[in-house]
Amino acid sequence: MSELAVILTAVAVLVLIGVWLVATANRLDRLHVRTDAAWAALDAALARRAVVARAVSGVLEPVGGDRLRVLAERAERSARAEREAAENALTRELSTVDRQGLALTLVAELVDAEQRVVIARRVHGDAVRDTLALRRRRPVRWLKLAGTAPSPEYLEIAEPELTDDTPRPRPSARVVLLDADDRVLLFHGHDPARTGETYWFTAGGGVEPGEDLRTAAARELREETGITLDPDSLTGPIWRRRVLFSFAGRTYDGEEWFFHARLPEGYTVDTSGFTALESETITAHRWWTTAELRETSETVYPVQLADLLPTLPAWDGQPRAVR
Structure with a gap:
């Protein structure tokens, strides 16, 4: 090999x-940037959990509340x-809280905070693992490529502990709709997991994130009956119902808030706005x-x-609390 070829090869190797x-x-x-961002997200998730935990402590009995x-x-x-x-001690204490005795909105906040901690911790762990794997390579250590980071x-x-059998918080808003003869509108439906068990229930459904109860009640009424009412025209909430139930194989910790309204003159019930699940599980409606x-x-x-x-x-x- 000529001297020029050797030089070119050496230069190529050095370039590579x-x-x-x-x-x-x-x-x-x-x-490192990814790891720092993941830590910031985890730190924020843990901070939010602590804030929610303090809110929970305020409604517990004095000894348990003070400890939390x-x-x-x-x-x-x-x-x-x-x-x-410190975080492990908080996790253990939260696991002992009887969530059935808490307001459903507070339960939902706590579950959401805990889920965010789980997600943020896993993202942070993945980022740390990938960073350490590269830092531990010999050439990286010998040449100090990590710098001062x-x-x-x-x-x-x-x-x-987040398990599938943990009841999922579900706040909902419902409407007790009466016609001119004081008859109430009810729908007839069933749980898709238990088709042989049917029941009658009022119009309404789940509250969407960031939605207030009154707005949710008016929206659900419009979607299920085609009747549009101003949310401010609804009376209530008149009743509150707390119930543990299952639907489609999933257990829910439900809190239902009922509003009252009158059927406006000239309106009839139109169920064309049903979702696919509602069309499958709701078979009839009538005035009682x-x-x-x-x-x-x-x-x-x-x-x-x-x-x-x-x-x-x-x-x-x-x-009023009802059953």
Whole structure:
């Protein structure tokens, strides 16, 4: 091989090495940025969980509430070295809270905060793993390609237990719609997992994220009946019903808020706005008198509906707990 060829080969090798070094250094830089961003997201998720935990502590009995509040504040204030122990203590304490005794909106906030912690921790763990794997390569260590960037660390905290059989919080808004003859509109439907069990229920459905109850009630009424009402025209909430139920194989911790409205003159019920699931599970609708509700052997929700309807004119402005 000629001297020129040797020189060219050497130059090519050096160029390739230089390209690899630059590419590796750039990749390391991106990985460190990714790790920093993942830590910021995890830190924010943990902080939000602590805030929700303090809110929960305010409605618990004094001893348990004080203990939860102290642990939440300790988790917020802990330095990085003590963070794992503090967060794990908070996780353990939250697992002992009886969530059936909490307001459904607070349960939903807590479940959401815990889910965000799980997701953020896994994202952060993946980022730390990838960064450490590259930093531990011999050429990277020998040539100090990581520069002065500190080596990232895992946050070894226990994840809240999120299982499929945990009841899912479901706030909903419903409308007790009466016609000119004081008959109430009810739909007839069934659970797709138990087609042989049917029941009658009022118009309404789940509250969407960021939606207030009154707006949700008017939206559900429009979608299910074609009747458009101004949310401010609804009376209530008149009743509140807390119920644990299953639908399509999933268990829900439901909190139903009922509003009252009158059928506007000239309107008829139009169910063309049903979703595919509603079309599959709702088979009929009809107007019921109070007498018919008292005499029927069919299942009606709320179960007290026949006794509740006559009390509507005397509503005192406060939501009433019903079954």
